[in-house]
Amino acid sequence: EPEVTQTPSHQVTQMGQEVILRCVPISNHLYFYWYRQILGQKVEFLVSFYNNEISEKSEIFDDQFSVERPDGSNFTLKIRSTKLEDSAMYFCASRVDRGTEAFFGQGTRLTVV
């Protein structure tokens, strides 16, 4: 069964460093998302991406964040200068069209020290 794949599963980085979280969505999917879940809290929407551009972003998704689909298969989330409060589980998700559900990757646990 096709699945959304995220790498790495866990990343530790120093405050102020840049990180790139990587995702390979399901191949025929057209809509891509990043979500964040701070430990013990609810899952929060960050950004959606469709037709090679950002469709929607939340207030969390500030200038520190960017997304890219560089080669038609990978979908990346970059955090330019990490802060302690960026420590969270980051989920990538994709769906094939507007009428379908999103499939989530297994998540990347980001720890900023």
Next chain:
Amino acid sequence: AQTVTQSQPEMSVQEAETVTLSCTYDTSESDYYLFWYKQPPSRQMILVIRQEAYKQQNATENRFSVNFQKAAKSFSLKISDSQLGDAAMYFCAYRGYSGGGADGLTFGKGTHLIIQP
């Protein structure tokens, strides 16, 4: 903005019994989707069930069913014959049906379901 409320931070049920998890939401849209996701300790997000708002019939997936009350903006999940593997966090989620169709999910805070053997 849409909001999703799960008023039960934790629920406990005996194995083989039935449990119902509550969810209410607030929206001004008439067309939307509702979902229940399960998050086991591995923290993977797994879709349990989905409901389109335009469908009057409640969705069912094996032991999982929903009670969708559109006028009341209520979307509860019933788990029948609870199994140990059902133990997890359960998140209710909403997605609008805008023209762009790219809306992200809005999640509730989750209900921690404990299964007592």
